[in-house]
Amino acid sequence: MRYRHVIDSCRAETIGDAGLDDVELEARLAGCAAGLTTLRRQQVDGSLPLLRLPARRDDLGELQTIAADWRRRFGRVVLLGTGGSSLGARALAALAPPGGPELIVLDNLDPDGFGAFASGQPLDRTGLLIVSKSGGTAETLSQALVCLPALQAAIGQAALSRQVLAVVEPGNSALRQLAAAYRLPVLAHDPGVGGRFSVLSLVGLLPALLLGLDAAKVRDGAAEVLDQALAATRPAEVPAAVGAALAVALAERRGIAEAVLLPYVGRLETFALWYCQLWAESLGKAGHGITPVRALGPVDQHSQLQLYLDGPANKLFTLITLPMRGSGPLVPEAEARRLGLDYLAGRRIGDLVAAMQRATAETLAKRGRPVRRIELERLDEATLGALLMHFMLETILAAHLLKIDPYDQPAVEEGKVLARCYLAQMAAVG
């Protein structure tokens, strides 16, 4: 495995009454056995296409060809897409090697938010990727309706067809029609892969390839985690099952209502955003749900740690760490000593971060707060693929334990209808 899942501060034997006893944890782990059985069946019968993605390679050739062409022609790529249509790309983009095109993600609709499109690189060096699974996302469509005429006017229709690409599921939709009207090529979003589970499909991997990442390695890492989970004979051997059991048992038995994701790795800041959607939208229903809170170490030691240590004991902490000892720039020894900073003298920045992450984990545990750690071997495409699959499985298994459907989001429809109604009223009054 490319990571170790360590839970030494979640049991009663480590943190006292705030922790779980073996019976509580075992009960949830046993529940995960049924969840894993369902997943095994779904992989075999193909009813959950997500589970077939890691092993697929047949679809990567076309994406690689597009990416090679775009990388040669464009200095930047603008992505129109929100929620599951952009968060996976943002998580992967953090690993982009230098020298490739710049990725600009316009995921938030804002009247002031179009400056990034118009400024910077010239439009004839700009690729535009429009992603909406349903093809009916109001934010993405309105952005596209603003950007396409501007781009068409700047570069002409012939170039437009070669600089823009739409990703949308098959069947009629506004985005399909828009693509037809502007003669834009379209790639199919798999209708069986929900937005927040789509990072291993072209939705995440085409942007990754555009940035120069190895998409096959992302899937390799995901495949390892999936294969290990589905081959295991006991849920206790499956890190995602252990994580799901922990989170659900702590929520139900100890009132742990918040899941704090605290990577000590700057490049995982956008991964935490991706996780927050996955966890919130999949589990937040029917009164259930554990609020995902994204943090980042060490910086949030100076912002959130006081609350974490001394506030309500209602949080499960997931630290993500990298082996950092000996990495990064050196703090000059003589100068540090001259300032009385012996503890910094001759240390590398990675040594400091390593000491801080260890101190934070131990201080939280000493205060009786449940902590688990995900220790990465390194941070590359395969490891990120493994992390992505770990958290998708953990979320699905947690939903199974809570007896809820992780794949729908029924509550958000009402607000969409209401927003359209208010827009119609605005139109009526002028």
Add this chain to the structure above:
Amino acid sequence: MRYRHVIDSCRAETIGDAGLDDVELEARLAGCAAGLTTLRRQQVDGSLPLLRLPARRDDLGELQTIAADWRRRFGRVVLLGTGGSSLGARALAALAPPGGPELIVLDNLDPDGFGAFASGQPLDRTGLLIVSKSGGTAETLSQALVCLPALQAAIGQAALSRQVLAVVEPGNSALRQLAAAYRLPVLAHDPGVGGRFSVLSLVGLLPALLLGLDAAKVRDGAAEVLDQALAATRPAEVPAAVGAALAVALAERRGIAEAVLLPYVGRLETFALWYCQLWAESLGKAGHGITPVRALGPVDQHSQLQLYLDGPANKLFTLITLPMRGSGPLVPEAEARRLGLDYLAGRRIGDLVAAMQRATAETLAKRGRPVRRIELERLDEATLGALLMHFMLETILAAHLLKIDPYDQPAVEEGKVLARCYLAQMAAVG
């Protein structure tokens, strides 16, 4: 006032049992009267220097001179500082007009995080601002010990003294000694203004001036809010007191454990980060604390809204809105109609965001979730100053109601000691 504080969905008469009755709210409002009396006394006797900052102008001349000089000489400014030493600057920086220097904030220690310093603009066009109130922050000191020799080697000692500035409180400290060793000018951080309350001091305003913002206007906006609060005869007239009373009453009487800040304004994303430190570190102690959760509209409708609407009813929502109708690019009417998107036809992007924020507020209220709105007139320096002061007062008054000290952060010391101890052990083993 530059904003309206609207609480129409927090009372039992609007959202049923999840809301507060008048007795519960009145009790906390009455408690705020004592808090406001304390603030009045502290302003008069000078014991809380924060309260004197909004009216000050005597200190701005020197900062303006430095800023004018740096803006002429530098294409970018790198800020080394974490927590309260950087979050205020990041909140203000979102309003920076185009054309000024780029601000790069290295607030998170990461072995891979120095690339932004070394690349981009040439070092002789780079200003370096090193901010640590105590002068002993390990992250900032180690970053400075890495960056200063590199900068000195690149530009020479004479230039170094003109390109670097340290901000630290008076008295001996490692940062003071470092500044002396490198002959760097030093500006004094007021020891009576805590980091997370320092945005209206030079800690926030020097970066703001460097970016071309009007610091006096930031203070004007803050002064209006402070003066109104301290002059009011009843707490119910003070938005910050109403907000504090709401948050504390909902926490104590309805189990509301999370405060979701949901601006529908892209440029307030970093303001939400600033707020999260203020609220978490000031109130998270002795088992108290309401977890701040930062969100952003409309994008988080596609990520967090499902949880907010259908998950546990343990959140207070604070929407921040701008009048957006009629602003932003136009969605072309004929094309939208051709796609069957009548609701978008001829609308501006601002219309959409306005409809979405209204729909979100109403949908949350219909589900019995407490919502308040802060309606800004516009977004400029004075409005942001007003918002900053609003939330500082709200936090102080909430702490008063909870009978805790908003100005300390006692729990984080233990982790710092432990981290130094681990670093020392690393040194011992090599």
